[in-house]
Amino acid sequence: MSRLYDTVEPSVIDEDMLQRAVEEQGPKDEAGKLAKEEGIDFNDVTSLRLDFKNILKIDNLWEFTNLVKLQLDNNIIEKVEGLELLVNLVWLDLSFNNIEVIEGLGTLTKLQDLTLYNNRISRVENMDSLTNLQVLSVGNNQLTELENLIYLRRFRQLKTLNLSGNPFCEDVEKYKQFVVAYLSHLEFLDYRLIDEQSKEAAIDKYQISIDEIQHNERAEERKQEEKQQKEEELKIHTAAYVEYLDGSSLFDSMYSEDSDGQRLNEMPGVDELEIRAWFAKKFLAVCQKIFEYGLTENEKRQAEVNQFWECVEEAKTENKEAGVKILEAFNVERKRVSQLNFIDDKIEAYHVQITELWDKLMGLELQLVDQLEEIIKDFERNMQEMVSMFIENVKGHLTQCRDLENMHHERMMEISIVTLEKVIKNELDEEISEELRMLFVDKDTIIGAVSSSHDLHLLKIDNKEDDIETRIKNWLSLMMSRIRNEEEIKRNRVRVVEVNHQIDQLKDEIDNLEFLQGP
Template sequence: MSRLCGSIEPCVIDDDMLQKAVEEQGPKDEAGRIAKAEGIDFKDVLCLRLDFRNILKIDNLWQFMNLTKLQLDNNIIEKIEGLDPLVNLVWLDLSFNNIETIEGLDSLVKLEDLSLYNNRISQIENMAAVKNLQVLSLGNNNIPSLDCLVYLRSFKELRTLSLAGNPISDHEDYKMFVAAHLPDLVYLDFRLLDENTKEIAAEKYQDSIDDLKRNEKAIQIKLEEELKKKKELDAHKVAFVEYMNSSFLFESMFAEDAEGGRLAFMPGVAEMMEAYKSNCTDICQSIFEYGINHYEKREAEIAIFNECLQEAIDENQQLGVQKIREIEEKTNELFSEVQNISDSEILASKIEQYNSDVAQLKETLLTLEIQLVDQLEDIIKEFERNISDMVGTFIEIVQGYMVQIRELENNYNEKLLEIAIHTLEKIGKGIFDEDIPDDVRMLFVDKDTIVNAVGASHDLHLLKIDNREDEMFTKINSWASNLIQKVQRNEAARNRKRVTEIVAYIEHLIDDLDDLELPEQMQ
């Protein structure tokens, strides 16, 4: 049962409750008064207590994105929700509530300590994201079976577990089962699991543990294979040739081709289709290999461009640094001489010269920046031309390969039509004795029907080829456009930042001179 404090009416987490809680738990005395007057930014709050407030629903915590500790115990919460923004949460207490299902933890990847003590939970689940979990309190719930604990084997950092008060804790093998299946656990129900107990438990459950390990190993191998395939697919996608190293395109032509499937029952079509598939796959493989090679060339071009860009920036900055060092030497010299110069005319002359030098420095630095902008503009334009040429070459080469695939399709269609007409003639003469399904035989009622069926199949195949070609070209054109836009945005941002730095530095030099304590006669 959850504990209620004060009114039995359920409460919601609103701004007033949050503001009050933050002020109560914030700085005290004078510091607290100042914080209250100026207002506490919820983004700065690291710990928050919302216990004993009759809260029914977790909500409105989105402003506490830097929160590391959240206390929501002793409320009437029924569902774990509203925690997605709290990505930095390390410690979470939801004990003494009315929660039935573990859920809503997917974004809490930093969570280390979770208390769900005294709720209504019957299944350990939906915790895959909290792999850093070290402490888990599930005591006084409704967990019925020891087998539920196998789920916790994937939590390699788990060291402390509380399960007392669940039906499983009454099982005679409870402690041994936990010790055997969670060998890295240090504390169970707040008592140390000694090594002797672990050894006895491991021996007792050796067979089932060995089976579990084999299954876990198989699952791990499968996951690694899937991850490897995903990485490969991602690499193929950035080269715009995903699935082209297989018969995927050919299979996609026939996947939705009901007419083509029926026509495949005609004599000789299966063999013809197999040859078509082999030749089409070979051409797709050529596209794939070309695409991967072209991607590497694009990446090399980008690397060369970035190197040239950075080299130009570095050379320009070195010239600027040299000029700045010169002015700093003059600044130090002037500041060290000021107090020793008694002649106001000489001092005024030196200050005037210094101001002139500062003005000249500003002009020099801005001129250098203008020169750099022009230089980088030339580099960027050449890069744009190179990328445009590479994209054009990619499209031209791939178009050539796709023409070959269309020729294969046209040849297949012509031969398929010949076979279909010949079959129609044999059926008309009553000399066709092949065993074919009834739905296929229905295509041969007349010439128009069979010609339309072959044509529909052909049109669908050409559409699939066209769509795949358009997809590749759209993606590479979009990539090139986005790349150039990004380069231009970055250069514009760099230029604005550099001009701002120059102006700020000049103002700094002028302010230093204004703050300089001059002899009385110069005041």
């Protein structure tokens, strides 16, 4: 697999090489000269050939973000890298290089045709994200394990596969039957059409093993579907600011850093009186209420947001229709003006008409600005009320959590004092761990431990309250800022420019006397 030019000094993909390649492959004659003079934006290039350049390292291609086809064949490339930003690639040729590992393709999700022919690859791997792959060539490499090809079953759109020239191809019959059986979605193998008879015979030979693989694949698919569903649910819960509150997350977090609380739960009497179980049950019930309330309120907020955008679009549509009627009336009047007998009369009348048109269109835009401002104000007022109500109710529920913690604290303090007295009198009926016994050296120590645990629990509740309040307020602030500063201001500027451009064009007609002939 050596190259005739391996002894030549390796080339570097630099600005000059890329510029030359783009110019060579770009338009010719006058169009080519013009493109060269004006300069070619790499971002506009969709196809690029860098073959036979003795390139060792892929580099400096980050500007070619719209590249669809890339040829890097017949070089001395050792590592697939530097392609991360070429997310629009559909066709990639890396054949006749020195690549040993398939890698660096994770972001190329649009890739349909991948050629790695004649390299040093020993394993097919690291292509999970190439879900659109239809053609793959890894012939003339160092693939030795047929079982490795089972990896390609995940590429459901893969129709053409070239593997010829690899070590496992020496046993031709076994190799072809294995590939055809396990990759039954293939249509072409080594550029030859797979006939149905061969496919059926191959599948029949490996049926037991294939059934087992399919069973495992279905199990994995179900697992992935469940994972995806949980991720989607978590997104909804996070958008509602109540993620994980349908479980024990907040309760568990109170003890995760509370070593004293964990030891105090080992005190004699805590289990018998079911203090922790009672506390957990009541606490989790309140968290569940917050969770359900949060989801309900999130739906209401989203409905309000959707209604707002519907109102905005309705106002824009009505305004646009009014603008169309004004222009239609203008064209009717322009036709009348063009039929006047004297040029001076035409020019004067046309000037008046254009001025009136500008006044009407700009007046219409100001009317829309005022209308949208009212819509935005009403929306903001409604959203502020909804957010305030949400925060108030969440705080009310979390106050219940604090009350439960206070009750739990009192009961734990009572048991701690009783236990201390028993320890001092050596009247404990059961053994306790040395770590727990260390808390009962005196009254101050045990009271301090119980109080410290209590304070930490309250801090966790306070932090959750602050987190929910901060996040929903930030959401509202960012949304309103985007609506006012990005959406509306941008729309208004674009419309003003459109109107002025339209008026300028009409004024140009006067200078060119085009209106004399009528519309």
